[in-house]
Amino acid sequence: MASVAVVAPRRASLTASTAVIAGRNLRKFWRTPQLVWTTTVQGVLFLVIFRYLFGGAIGAGPLGYVGFVVPGIVTTMLIWQGMGAALNITEDRAQGLFDRLRSLPIPRSAVLAGRAVADTATQSWGLLVMTAASFAVGFRLQGGIGAALLALALVLVFSFAFEWVFIAAGLFAGNAQAAQGLAFVLVPFTFVSSAYVPVSSMPDGLRAVAAHQPVTSMIEAVRALTGGPAAEALLGHPASYYVARSLAWSAALVLVFASIAVARYRRG
Amino acid sequence: MTPMIQASGVVKRFGATTALDGLELVADQGQVLAVLGPNGAGKTTLVRLIATLTRPDAGTLRVFGHDVARQPLAVQASIGLAGQFAAVEATMTGRENLEMVARLFGQDRATARATSTGVLAQLGLVEVADRLVRTYSGGMRRKLDLGASLVGTPRLLLLDEPTTGLDPASRLELWDAIRRLVGQGTSVLLTTQYLEEADRLADQIVIIDRGRAIAHGTPAELKQRTGHNVIEVRLRDRGALAQVAQALTQVGSGPAQLDEATRRVTVVVAGGTNQLTRVLPALERRAIALEEVALRQPRLDEVFLALTGHPPPQPEAPADDPVGPAGAPVG
Numbered sequence: 001m002a003s004v005a006v007v008a009p010r011r012a013s014l015t016a017s018t019a020v021i022a023g024r025n026l027r028k029f030w031r032t033p034q035l036v037w038t039t040t041v042q043g044v045l046f047l048v049i050f051r052y053l054f055g056g057a058i059g060a061g062p063l064g065y066v067g068f069v070v071p072g073i074v075t076t077m078l079i080w081q082g083m084g085a086a087l088n089i090t091e092d093r094a095q096g097l098f099d100r101l102r103s104l105p106i107p108r109s110a111v112l113a114g115r116a117v118a119d120t121a122t123q124s125w126g127l128l129v130m131t132a133a134s135f136a137v138g139f140r141l142q143g144g145i146g147a148a149l150l151a152l153a154l155v156l157v158f159s160f161a162f163e164w165v166f167i168a169a170g171l172f173a174g175n176a177q178a179a180q181g182l183a184f185v186l187v188p189f190t191f192v193s194s195a196y197v198p199v200s201s202m203p204d205g206l207r208a209v210a211a212h213q214p215v216t217s218m219i220e221a222v223r224a225l226t227g228g229p230a231a232e233a234l235l236g237h238p239a240s241y242y243v244a245r246s247l248a249w250s251a252a253l254v255l256v257f258a259s260i261a262v263a264r265y266r267r268g
Numbered sequence: 269m270t271p272m273i274q275a276s277g278v279v280k281r282f283g284a285t286t287a288l289d290g291l292e293l294v295a296d297q298g299q300v301l302a303v304l305g306p307n308g309a310g311k312t313t314l315v316r317l318i319a320t321l322t323r324p325d326a327g328t329l330r331v332f333g334h335d336v337a338r339q340p341l342a343v344q345a346s347i348g349l350a351g352q353f354a355a356v357e358a359t360m361t362g363r364e365n366l367e368m369v370a371r372l373f374g375q376d377r378a379t380a381r382a383t384s385t386g387v388l389a390q391l392g393l394v395e396v397a398d399r400l401v402r403t404y405s406g407g408m409r410r411k412l413d414l415g416a417s418l419v420g421t422p423r424l425l426l427l428d429e430p431t432t433g434l435d436p437a438s439r440l441e442l443w444d445a446i447r448r449l450v451g452q453g454t455s456v457l458l459t460t461q462y463l464e465e466a467d468r469l470a471d472q473i474v475i476i477d478r479g480r481a482i483a484h485g486t487p488a489e490l491k492q493r494t495g496h497n498v499i500e501v502r503l504r505d506r507g508a509l510a511q512v513a514q515a516l517t518q519v520g521s522g523p524a525q526l527d528e529a530t531r532r533v534t535v536v537v538a539g540g541t542n543q544l545t546r547v548l549p550a551l552e553r554r555a556i557a558l559e560e561v562a563l564r565q566p567r568l569d570e571v572f573l574a575l576t577g578h579p580p581p582q583p584e585a586p587a588d589d590p591v592g593p594a595g596a597p598v599g
Contacts, residue, residue, distance in 0.1 A: 011341060012374040020371045024357060031359040031400070096355030100416065103319040103426075104372045105344040 014113070017106040021114025022121070025088070029122050035084075039122055043077040043130040050196065051137045061198070062230045063142075063223075070139040071151070071222035072195030074130050076215065078159040079190060081123050082166045085115060086179035089170030098265075109262045112167055116258075120160045127155055142228030147239065151225040154246060158218045161250035162186075164257035171264045190215050194223075214249035221246040270333040272297035272424055272455050273318065277327035280313050280479075287313040289479030290327065295472060297332070297423070300446075300456040302470035304463065310479040311459035312352075315428045318457065319349045332423060348417030352429040356412050358402040362393055365401060365412060366419050373420040380419075387415045391445055407438030414445060425449065427458040431465060443468055463571060475575060483575050490571070498570055499544055501551070502560040503531045515550045519543045522574050531559070536566055536574045 012020070029035050050073050055065045092098055092115075101111045131152065141148050166183050173179035192206055193199075193215040199207050210216055223231050224239035232238050275293040279286070288310045295301045303311045316322045317329055320340040328335060334342040356365045363384055370380035388397045391411045401409060410430065417425055430446070431439040446469060450456055460466055466473050467487045475483040475490070483490060499519070501512055509526055512533045516524035520535035520543075527533070537543040544563050551558065566574070 011345075012372055016374075017372055020368055024360065024368050027364070028357060028359045095357075096351050097357070099316075099319070099321055099351055100349065100355040100369070101372070102321050103344060103347065103349040104369070104420070105341050105374070106372050 014107045017110035018113040022118040025118030039126045044133040076190045079162045082163045083183040085166040086170035086183040090179045147225040151222045161253040168261040217245040274330040279326040299471040302466035303459045305476035309476045346423045348422030350417040363397045370419040424455045500534045500562045504557040508556045
């Protein structure tokens with residue numbers, strides 16, 4: 001069929017369109033006081049509660065309970081904050097944003113990438129606040145400052161990785177309630193890890209799960225980096241071992257869940 | 269000239285529901301095409317296919333010669349979409365909303381700013397441009413949504429029930445805005461449940477029923493086919509309904525319709541007042557007590573009945589066609 005002369009359609013690149021969409025999501029976040037407040041306060045609350053609720057009762061070990069539990073709480077809290085993504089996705093869809101964006105000449109994955117980038121940025125705000133609170137409740141670095149900065153960067157990598165799990169959950173959920181329910185299934189899963197108590201204290205079945213799941217390897221990486229030689233001795237391997245493991249887990253999560261999410265989004 | 273829309277045997281199913289069932293349609297560019305039909309007829313599905321939001325299960329659909337399934341990018345670059353739910357971000361200003369879409373069309377910052385300013389002026393939104401959209405009225409939001417579909421300077425504007433749920437004043441304002449755009453040469457495809465809207469805006473109307481185009485023509489042509497007017501009689505006494513229906517059927521271009529609950533009888537007539545003057549003496553001879561007699565424009569469901577011989581399906585609201593607001597003329 002004869003068609004009009006082939007016009008090279010204008011098309012924003014993946015990076016450019018991701019940046020524009022992330023910008024929209026970030027504006028929405030900062031202009032919704034409830035969201036800013038939750039992100040700011042939630043992590044601090046959990047940190048304070050766990051530190052003082054269990055701090056006296058749970059055996060200290062070489063790191064002290066604060067030194068042990070803070071990396072666990074900070075890492076899991078950042079992962080939890082990603083749950084908001086499932087909700088945001090259903091809202092964006094209900095609001096008609098998805099339809100508008102889908103009708104534009106942009107790469108379709110930009111819509112989801114923009115969500116992941118923006119959420120990771122707001123989570124870095126939550127991380128900043130929690131880090132300050134950690135020191136306020138008595139957490140101290142046993143390793144170097146470089147290792148500590150690497151630990152912070154890793155936490156963001158982990159929350160970015162889990163972000164894709166929640167984005168996929170949001171895309172498969174029919175509405176906001178379902179999205180939240182689906183995302184919430186992950187909460188108990190984060191408890192079955194070394195976040196709050198050492199894996200060695202768990203019964204066999206739980207221990208097998210806890211020792212081999214991604215959240216544990218992520219927490220151990222942060223622990224080894226912030227706890228210095230004492231932590232490495234307690235955990236049994238040098239920090240680099242846990243860093244490599246946790247990065248491999250992150251890459252796997254992104255690979256699997258981003259593919260699922262993009263495929264689901266493309267299908268319409 | 270390449271047609272604006274060329275649909276051939278287009279089928280789209282959602283699970284067990286067949287939204288489009290072999291749709292055939294050719295429409296020239298440079299005009300306003302109104303797609304008319306009740307809820308669930310497949311109007312929104314057609315718009316979603318043209319906008320590349322979903323793909324046809326069978327058949328081909330071309331927009332300015334570009335196949336929606338195989339050349340989605342070329343299609344996306346030539347269309348603008350405004351939906352029935354204003355897809356604008358409430359926590360951003362009107363200007364920010366438009367600039368975002370302009371940037372996504374590949375415009376640089378300065379161009380996006382200039383385009384947005386132009387569109388804001390065009391729609392009379394300059395004064396509220398820097399206010400957050402959450403402070404906008406429904407009509408203003410709808411206009412901004414229309415604006416967002418314009419920043420890419422589309423050749424074809426897709427408007428899915430652009431005025432559903434708007435108050436009459438905002439509706440008139442939006443109609444004016446649409447008419448101005450058409451004056452500037454943009455082609456428009458709009459879906460509507462309102463016969464009046466199609467009548468006011470469209471050069472061509474296509475009526476869709478159960479996923480097929482059942483009639484296509486200018487508003488005048490379609491009215492000629494369906495009759496110009498409707499005689500509506502409301503009775504005091506339910507017992508006389510059948511008699512009245514019989515009398516009305518004699519002057520109508522189709523059988524009269526009875527509504528027991530509201531004690532109403534209606535019939536589509538080809539003429540105007542002459543049919544009314546014929547029917548009134550007949551009713552008087554039978555000594556039937558009338559509560560109300562009216563001669564009015566046919567509603568969509570009546571046009572529908574006249575064209576198809578069956579009343580429009582009740583809105584079961586399949587996934588793609590949300591139920592219109594209460595008080596919509598069909599439903």
